[in-house]
Amino acid sequence: MTHQENILDKYYRGETSLEEEKELKAAVSESKTKSAEKDIFSFYQHEVKVPEGLEDDLFTGIEKQLVKKKSIRMQLYSVISAAAVVLIVLSVFLDVRNKKQTKLEDQFFVMEQALFQVSESLQPEPEPDDMLVLWVDDDVEIIIN
Amino acid sequence: MTTEEFKNTVIPYSVKLYPMLFRILRNEEETRDALQELMLRLWNRKDELVKCTNQSAYIITMARNYSFDLLKKKKPQAIDEKHEYMILNMEADGTDSDTIERYEKVKQVIKDLPEKYRTVIELRDIDGFTFDEIKEITGYEVANLRVILSRARQKVKEEVEKIYDYDTSGKYTRQIL
Numbered sequence: 001m002t003h004q005e006n007i008l009d010k011y012y013r014g015e016t017s018l019e020e021e022k023e024l025k026a027a028v029s030e031s032k033t034k035s036a037e038k039d040i041f042s043f044y045q046h047e048v049k050v051p052e053g054l055e056d057d058l059f060t061g062i063e064k065q066l067v068k069k070k071s072i073r074m075q076l077y078s079v080i081s082a083a084a085v086v087l088i089v090l091s092v093f094l095d096v097r098n099k100k101q102t103k104l105e106d107q108f109f110v111m112e113q114a115l116f117q118v119s120e121s122l123q124p125e126p127e128p129d130d131m132l133v134l135w136v137d138d139d140v141e142i143i144i145n
Numbered sequence: 146m147t148t149e150e151f152k153n154t155v156i157p158y159s160v161k162l163y164p165m166l167f168r169i170l171r172n173e174e175e176t177r178d179a180l181q182e183l184m185l186r187l188w189n190r191k192d193e194l195v196k197c198t199n200q201s202a203y204i205i206t207m208a209r210n211y212s213f214d215l216l217k218k219k220k221p222q223a224i225d226e227k228h229e230y231m232i233l234n235m236e237a238d239g240t241d242s243d244t245i246e247r248y249e250k251v252k253q254v255i256k257d258l259p260e261k262y263r264t265v266i267e268l269r270d271i272d273g274f275t276f277d278e279i280k281e282i283t284g285y286e287v288a289n290l291r292v293i294l295s296r297a298r299q300k301v302k303e304e305v306e307k308i309y310d311y312d313t314s315g316k317y318t319r320q321i322l
Contacts, residue, residue, distance in 0.1 A: 040301055058159050
């Protein structure tokens with residue numbers, strides 16, 4: 001029994017390695033003699049055909065997706081940055097406006113106080129609190145101090 | 146995992162996975178797209194993949210689950226449509242009609258095998274998966290796989306010999322060897 005006959009027997013016992021199977025399939029498929037194994041192995045080889053450059057195409061596809069994702073992420077960062085800038089500008093503007101308004105309110109308060117003091121000074125002296133009013137009408141007022 | 150590492154360790158699996166996915170989709174473009182999607186899923190899980198002690202098992206399991214998804218989504222194709230596609234594809238390859246007929250007979254013999262025989266013989270003899278990888282896909286122990294494979298191979302040979310009557314079975318192959 002030759003080495004390859006031995007491999008064929010091993011093949012049918014399910015004991016061959018992938019390398020041995022590859023060698024066996026190549027040897028049988030290339031022969032010109034018709035046999036069941038030739039038909040079977042040729043069919044297997046036909047079925048296993050993988051398009052040329054498949055691995056490179058898949059890798060290129062992955063890289064394209066990564067670039068796309070990176071681009072989307074960059075766009076997202078740009079939008080977030082723009083929003084942050086708007087927010088900062090807006091908060092600074094509101095703060096300045098708020099401070100301005102507070103200043104005005106303070107000035108108004110000082111003015112109000114001053115006017116109040118002026119009006120106080122213009123008011124007549126109030127009547128003493130310890131007066132007892134007994135009677136008041138159009139003609140008579142009875143008051144006890 | 147860098148893109149270069151991914152290219153060197155994961156992308157080469159596509160060669161083994163292509164025939165398996167092609168058997169489900171029966172269309173080159175769809176199979177490429179499916180493989181691309183599978184590779185993207187693997188890339189997105191590269192952190193998990195790196196932590197795996199058995200990366201091969203992880204990839205195979207993902208491919209198996211993905212192929213089940215494809216099977217669920219795949220619209221049932223009329224047999225005639227599949228048949229027509231196969232013939233056109235082979236004619237474009239320059240395969241002669243006698244060879245096409247022989248391929249079809251072998252294909253039919255394999256198709257008629259019990260499911261577990263068919264699955265194991267396709268994964269080993271067409272896709273070239275190792276026994277450990279087939280174990281990951283099917284869940285059968287390696288010793289059991291060898292028995293299933295042995296019976297499946299003998300059954301295919303017997304059935305093909307019944308169709309073509311190659312005189313003394315195995316005699317010519319042994320002469321070649």
